[in-house]
Amino acid sequence: MKTVAVLGSTGSIGRSALDVLSRHTGEFTVVGLSAGSNAGLLKQQADRFNVKLLALEKKGTDLFSDAKNKSVPFSEKINLSPFSVMWGGDGATELIKASKPDFVINGISGAAGFLPSLEAIRQGAVLALANKESLVIGGAFITEEAALTGARIVPVDSEHSAIFQCLAGEDRNEISRIILTASGGPFRTRPKETFSSVTREEALNHPTWSMGKRITIDSATMMNKGLEIIEAHWLFGVPLPLIEVVVHPQSIIHSMVEFHDMSIKAQMGIPDMRIPIAYALSWPGRMNLPLKPLEMKDMGKLEFFDPDEEKFPALKLARSAMEDPKVLPCIMNAADEKAVEGFLKGRIRFDQIIDITTKVMDKLAGSRVDSPADLLELDTKSRYIAETLLS
Numbered sequence: 001m002k003t004v005a006v007l008g009s010t011g012s013i014g015r016s017a018l019d020v021l022s023r024h025t026g027e028f029t030v031v032g033l034s035a036g037s038n039a040g041l042l043k044q045q046a047d048r049f050n051v052k053l054l055a056l057e058k059k060g061t062d063l064f065s066d067a068k069n070k071s072v073p074f075s076e077k078i079n080l081s082p083f084s085v086m087w088g089g090d091g092a093t094e095l096i097k098a099s100k101p102d103f104v105i106n107g108i109s110g111a112a113g114f115l116p117s118l119e120a121i122r123q124g125a126v127l128a129l130a131n132k133e134s135l136v137i138g139g140a141f142i143t144e145e146a147a148l149t150g151a152r153i154v155p156v157d158s159e160h161s162a163i164f165q166c167l168a169g170e171d172r173n174e175i176s177r178i179i180l181t182a183s184g185g186p187f188r189t190r191p192k193e194t195f196s197s198v199t200r201e202e203a204l205n206h207p208t209w210s211m212g213k214r215i216t217i218d219s220a221t222m223m224n225k226g227l228e229i230i231e232a233h234w235l236f237g238v239p240l241p242l243i244e245v246v247v248h249p250q251s252i253i254h255s256m257v258e259f260h261d262m263s264i265k266a267q268m269g270i271p272d273m274r275i276p277i278a279y280a281l282s283w284p285g286r287m288n289l290p291l292k293p294l295e296m297k298d299m300g301k302l303e304f305f306d307p308d309e310e311k312f313p314a315l316k317l318a319r320s321a322m323e324d325p326k327v328l329p330c331i332m333n334a335a336d337e338k339a340v341e342g343f344l345k346g347r348i349r350f351d352q353i354i355d356i357t358t359k360v361m362d363k364l365a366g367s368r369v370d371s372p373a374d375l376l377e378l379d380t381k382s383r384y385i386a387e388t389l390l391s
């Protein structure tokens, strides 16, 4: 029996992960769950999976009322029979320390997922990684630590899971290209001149995937693909110029790898995150997952286009961020998180998201990062500057 902690269990990835785990209760036990503020769903999940160790980023809720009126320092553990709840910004990290799971599924959104990923690796757990921000901002620290502890990182992001699957049995020195597919988002064919009038609802209406808000808006600006280029670099050790993006609106081929002999391997399937989550848990084998099969005859045509980098400048921005890989991706991610939040709250227009992100990167370029603590300080600084630009 393998033990699993699901971080971000109340989100889109977290709920899909629990669905997969609920079908394999004889092989996996859930030993920890974490959320940001959704205590109601977290408690339901804890009851359903009989989990005692929980973490919540936001302190105090009616559902854990014993602790509500106590002044609880961040990440102090409180025993609320029958639960132990770890509160605060490092609650998820403390949860990993307390539950010592074999697997950590990291489905937290944003930079908040970085320290829990680092802790999972320090403990030598298998890190099933959906939180791409962990690698985008801290790829150097995470890969260094993984080399020391021998911990395995198995990607959950569908494109990176596809690449990981294409690389099974292959020599990584024989890769000639990684071809990341992108759906192109909801504005693939919309003229750039109209981006200033994009509404929140239009941007949240992703054509093929149902996901959390931040990644959905990032898909609309294509920042998500920019983050994924960086993620692929750290996961597979492939230089940036060999990582290409191709727009594939049907989201059936999840990515491809070309080898020195010009063979290309592609991984395909229905767009359902339960598939890469299951693979991360069962690797190097596969688990039974009876979902709706992909019928080739119903598929119609598969299309591929070059991305329009003038219309979607986030792709170039992400590549340029890797000129200072410990510094600029962290600033870019933090600023983008704040700008996306600002757009969702109606504080800025859609076309200002990447402008603000670029300005914050320009302001803080040349900063120095020598440790994870420096990284978090830079993340805070970037958010502060982004906030001043938002207002």
Ligand SMILES: NC(=O)c1ccc[n+]([C@@H]2O[C@H](COP(=O)([O-])OP(=O)(O)OC[C@H]3O[C@@H](n4cnc5c(N)ncnc54)[C@H](OP(=O)(O)O)[C@@H]3O)[C@@H](O)[C@H]2O)c1
Pocket (backbone or CB within 6 Å): 007, 008, 009, 010, 011, 012, 013, 014, 034, 035, 036, 037, 038, 039, 057, 092, 106, 107, 108, 109, 110, 112, 130, 131, 132, 133, 156, 157, 158, 209, 210, 211, 212, 213, 214, 215, 273
């Ligand atoms: N969804 C997808 O299909 C998909 C695909 C590929 C990769 N990913 C990646 O997976 C990650 C999660 O995406 P998602 O779509 O599942 O996001 P989501 O639906 O917004 O869920 C995010 C989860 O993280 C929790 N959370 C948010 N802020 C937190 C904080 N500061 N501290 C601790 N927990 C926090 C949320 O708790 P509350 O519910 O309490 O707010 C929720 O459980 C992202 O990095 C995304 O890029 C997602």
